């Protein structure tokens with residue numbers, strides 16, 4: 324990192340200290356200075372400043388080996404290091420949570436908005452939730468930032484949301500709109516990126532996995548990829564994008580780009596419904612109806628799921644060959660169906676391995692992806708927030 328002034332350097336050291344304390348819970352300034360290769364005076368000054376802001380607290384160290392005056396330990400004051408998270412991935416729903424620096428969720432609730440709402444009304448509803456619900460439980464100072472998960476891409480150059488399944492979010496500067504309404508720093512990203520970062524933080528901590536793919540099959544189809552420990556986002560923030568990959572059913576038209584055969588048309592929630600209607604004289608309107616027919620093993624529903632299992636297999640095979648991941652996570656509303664047919668999909672992956680006999684990636688189903696999204700949103704806030 325290029326640092327060009329002592330003020331900037333102090334900010335960087337403050338962040339290092341916060342991250343160190345996240346890993347080490349509690350320790351003395353002396354030990355911290357040694358481990359971070361900083362002078363005792365630097366650590367002490369920065370710690371004092373952060374204590375005044377309420378981010379750190381002194382704790383008694385339970386160390387019987389020390390004779391005489393017991394040195395005080397320093398630890399994070401989790402109570403004052405909270406992130407407010409909004410999950411806006413589901414049309415009509417705002418899931419809100421507050422998580423502390425260890426991403427432990429301390430408040431969790433959901434609110435609905437009408438499908439006819441304008442973007443201003445959705446933003447205003449987020450504002451009301453913050454003022455009327457969150458600030459009833461926490462003070463403004465306890466919240467260090469706001470993390471927002473959206474379906475769609477946060478375009479780096481314009482700061483607009485683009486290519487969103489939720490039409491009313493498209494081409495809207497939601498980061499700026501929410502910052503203004505909430506009076507807080509807002510960080511915003513795509514739900515798949517947040518999910519993969521959330522899993523990566525967890526996996527990397529326990530198992531040193533540096534290559535992870537998260538496939539999010541919900542109202543839309545997206546992926547997040549961490550390769551060699553880095554989130555892939557591309558020059559404009561568009562990568563990695565898979566939804567228009569032409570490996571789907573060529574009779575189905577993409578509702579976003581109008582082409583035939585885009586994989587998202589098959590594997591998104593409404594894809595199951597549309598494909599059912601393509602094959603059956605009986606017409607259905609909702610995913611719930613499809614699930615019910617599948618539950619009864621109705622012929623067309625079984626046919627739809629078998630075809631989608633093969634398409635998913637092709638997609639997983641491509642992802643495996645491009646990224647060579649340790650693990651592929653699958654999350655979203657369709658995960659229950661995917662679980663039923665994943666073995667069929669994996670046959671495709673096995674038959675198209677780069678090196679036959681190569682180890683297959685681990686496949687994990689994320690049953691509660693909304694919790695993963697919220698965790699990822701909190702991680703995003705804490706990783707970008709600067710304490711000083």
Ligand SMILES: [Zn+2]
Pocket residue numbers: 566567577578579580581582585
């Ligand atoms: Zn398309």
